[in-house]
Amino acid sequence: MNRFDRFLAIDWSGAMGERQRGIQIAYLDSQSDTGPVLLRLPDAKNWGRVVIKNLLSKLARADQRTLVGMDFCFSVPWPDEGPLPENRQQVESVEELWALVESICSGDAHYYAGPAIRNLSSDFAPYILCDRYRGPEFRFDRFRETERQLSPKPASIYHCMGAKQVGPGSFAGMRMFHTLRSVNDPRIAIWPFDPIDNANVVLCEIYPSLFYQMAGMKRAYDRATIANTLAYFHSGSPPEMSIQDEADAVISAAALRALSYNPDLFSYPPKVPVAHKEGWIFGVLPS
Incomplete structure (x- = not known):
């Protein structure tokens, strides 16, 4: 049994401006027999980072549990001496x-x-x-x-x-996380920094190239590559796509659903001490 009802994969962007074409979102229901669906805004405009933050807050108020994969680094390398230059005051968390x-x-x-x-x-x-x-x-x-x-x-x-x-x-994603933290909503968990059992929305870091690699494919957005990768993750047919960002979101949504059945992917990384500060890419098991 899967602990999540739905899965969102967000291909992210740090570009300047209110809206970014590079932000693409794919959705997949836990019980769906079809492939992931690309989500579009009603006004046909591109997604923006503030719009994404509002969407996450809305999902947190829903009855269903959602696993959200976001394609950016949640933190920085964190050596013992601290993550910042030696002549700067270090952050502790x-x-x-x-x-x-x-x-x-x-x-x-x-x-x-x-x-x-x-x-x-x-x-x-x-x-x-x-x-x-x-x-x-x-x-x-x-x-x-x-x-x-x-x-x-x-x-x-x-x-x-x-x-x-x-x-x-x-x-840019860290700025959004800071806003989410300031709201102090226990229904939103950022993994692996937070416990996830009681959260309606769990945010995890994804790396789409890893999912193509798992399926034995090279990252691309031609229909054969996408279809074969979706088949590996037991998903349906791909939607119509025209850019790599869309393909990455679609593949990631399917991978999130398939991999979330493996409890080790949630339980093991938080046991790695540095993961509490550096974060962890969903789907990576330490060797």
Whole structure:
């Protein structure tokens, strides 16, 4: 028996502005025999980060339990000496990290996190992986433990410019998490930082490329790739899609439902001490 009634996969974006084409959401019911459905807004506009926050709050008030996968890093690498540059005051918890990101970026609307990665005076600047600010103090090997378990490893959260950038979306997501924390709604749990048994909405970090890899496929959005990957996760036919972000959301929704039957995926990662600060990618079992 699955502990969730429905599954949402959100392909995220850190782009500037109120709405982002890169944000795509796929939905799948626990009992559905059909494939995931792409969710659209009634006004036909793109999703936005504030709209997503409001959607999560609405889901928390519903009777059904929802597992929500979000495609961004929930935290940063957290060595013993602390996650920030050695000459900065360290944060002691992930909630303090989210609050710090919010304090740096609070002047920007729509949870945009540009100041956290572009301002050289910010606490993150010495670890940003980008050509513009490259220097001897920059670190190219800063990965969280959950990322070290994957091969090939995902891009680091400190990769903040150019192709495959991860930082902008992740820090934007942390701003949204800070808002959710400030509301103090026990019906919303952010895994693995919170207990999930009594939450109506459980937010977990996803990495769509991992799900393609599980199915023996390379990440792509051609119909054969999507159909074969959905079949691996015992899901139905794919909807019509035109961009990779849509495909990633669809595949992730199917994977969330299939993998959520495995209790080890929820119970084991929180036992990894650093996961309480770094977070964990859903679907990764420590080796």
